[in-house]
Amino acid sequence: MTNWLVSCCPSCFLVQRIPFPVPMNHPKDSPLLSKLQPPAGGRLAVEIRNASVIYQTADTPVHALANIDFNIHEGEFVSLIGPSGCGKTTLMRVIADLEPISGGQVLVNGVSPHEARLARAYGYVFQAPALFPWRNVLANVTLPLQIQGRTKADARVIAQEHLERVGLKGFENKYPWQLSGGMQQRVSIARALSFEPKILMMDEPFGALDEITRDRLNEQLQQLWQRERRTVVFVTHSIAEAVYLSTKIVVMSPRPGRIVKIIDSPLPNDRHLGLRDTPEFNALAHEVREALADGHHD
Numbered sequence: 001m002t003n004w005l006v007s008c009c010p011s012c013f014l015v016q017r018i019p020f021p022v023p024m025n026h027p028k029d030s031p032l033l034s035k036l037q038p039p040a041g042g043r044l045a046v047e048i049r050n051a052s053v054i055y056q057t058a059d060t061p062v063h064a065l066a067n068i069d070f071n072i073h074e075g076e077f078v079s080l081i082g083p084s085g086c087g088k089t090t091l092m093r094v095i096a097d098l099e100p101i102s103g104g105q106v107l108v109n110g111v112s113p114h115e116a117r118l119a120r121a122y123g124y125v126f127q128a129p130a131l132f133p134w135r136n137v138l139a140n141v142t143l144p145l146q147i148q149g150r151t152k153a154d155a156r157v158i159a160q161e162h163l164e165r166v167g168l169k170g171f172e173n174k175y176p177w178q179l180s181g182g183m184q185q186r187v188s189i190a191r192a193l194s195f196e197p198k199i200l201m202m203d204e205p206f207g208a209l210d211e212i213t214r215d216r217l218n219e220q221l222q223q224l225w226q227r228e229r230r231t232v233v234f235v236t237h238s239i240a241e242a243v244y245l246s247t248k249i250v251v252m253s254p255r256p257g258r259i260v261k262i263i264d265s266p267l268p269n270d271r272h273l274g275l276r277d278t279p280e281f282n283a284l285a286h287e288v289r290e291a292l293a294d295g296h297h298d
């Protein structure tokens, strides 16, 4: 049986469930990073050049990612989609400085992922909401803000504002176990957004939810992105979710994960769920499906 610990990293506010007693991985900078120049005009949020990841294991090394090469611009909503085990989470962890690269180069906001993490560039939302069960909703959201050095009163105001943004006004005094899975996930989104990260990292945030809840949260997330235009990196297995939410879809192949196709969405930015019944949506979903099939045949 695995024991889980909900942990909040004091330097980057990453709150996640980690197997106890495995420590969090805080890798050092890659010496190759100095070769990349910061983006002109600051418009590039993420720049990845020929990145690879090889996990060293007790038996054979696992080649998780190979030749990953793409950019993410500020304000883009980018989904990573591909078969199970193709390296989506690894790629997200590389961008967020939770996994070192074995080769290549990565820049985030013009600096190394490590520097970006220390500058608190990231907000994280995982499949499991990773809330502290003994803290109420408000106290879960205020925790990283207080670690950041905000006063209790300031942290409360900021947390309340973000809880309102995700539709949880009035639930501040509830405990996680008194909320539905979808509401818990909205608490973790409010927490991730509360310290205004430049990039929101979401790893299958709605994967454990029923379809109706998932649809509703997709719509709310879309509206939130629409209002804030924050850069989002989103991992999903769902073609419909990727097509509905993304401005850019990165389709990956089975291991070692490579990029099969990068699709810039032709859909309008202002979206509602009815869009999923349109020919344009279906054409894009078809394109993603074909790219996934191509990846399997390579």
Ligand SMILES: Nc1ncnc2c1ncn2[C@@H]1O[C@H](COP(=O)(O)OP(=O)(O)OP(=O)(O)O)[C@@H](O)[C@H]1O
Residues within 6 Å of the ligand: 055, 056, 057, 062, 063, 064, 082, 083, 084, 085, 086, 087, 088, 089, 090, 091, 255
């Ligand atoms: N710490 C690790 N040590 C060794 N191998 C690992 C480690 N983490 C991931 N892997 C392997 O690397 C590959 C990519 O894993 P990753 O979790 O990134 O894939 P994924 O596309 O996110 O999978 P899923 O869709 O099932 O969540 C898999 O084969 C996995 O077994």
